[in-house]
Amino acid sequence: MTLRKAAAFIAVALLLSCRPQPEVSINGQRFVVETAVTPQERSRGLMFRESLPKNHGMLFIFESEQMLSFWMQNTSIPLSIAYINADGVIVDILDMDPFDLTAVLSSRPAMYALEVNQGEFEKRGIRPGNRVIFSEEIKEIQGNSLQ
Numbered sequence: 001m002t003l004r005k006a007a008a009f010i011a012v013a014l015l016l017s018c019r020p021q022p023e024v025s026i027n028g029q030r031f032v033v034e035t036a037v038t039p040q041e042r043s044r045g046l047m048f049r050e051s052l053p054k055n056h057g058m059l060f061i062f063e064s065e066q067m068l069s070f071w072m073q074n075t076s077i078p079l080s081i082a083y084i085n086a087d088g089v090i091v092d093i094l095d096m097d098p099f100d101l102t103a104v105l106s107s108r109p110a111m112y113a114l115e116v117n118q119g120e121f122e123k124r125g126i127r128p129g130n131r132v133i134f135s136e137e138i139k140e141i142q143g144n145s146l147q
Contacts, residue, residue, distance in 0.1 A: 021033075071102065072097060
């Protein structure tokens with residue numbers, strides 16, 4: 001690799017690493033999130049992962065509010081899931097155990113599901129009824145996915 005190509009590669013890597021990451025905030029508690037918007041991304045979720053970094057999660061975005069159901073097929077990380085309605089209000093928080101194929105259902109229609117390491121919501125005092133604030137990056141991702 002020439003010096004010029006190496007410099008260009010480093011410049012691109014630095015620019016990408018400086019881009020804001022999507023995040024959500026709940027009661028001032030921030031989580032950096034990966035987003036799952038397409039049916040394929042939502043289907044795969046956090047399968048085949050060994051771990052999830054602290055303060056990170058996966059946000060599943062749906063086109064509209066609906067009854068949601070998740071399970072833990074091929075997922076080895078113990079997770080907590082928050083079902084969130086279209087207004088950004090948490091309607092349920094439930095725990096999910098590794099590899100458990102039991103469906104974990106929302107009690108009411110939801111438009112989002114946020115998975116984090118099991119117990120994180122409880123440790124941070126996050127409960128149903130709390131409002132989720134979505135970063136501009138998420139709003140942009142969601143807007144692009146609906147077009």
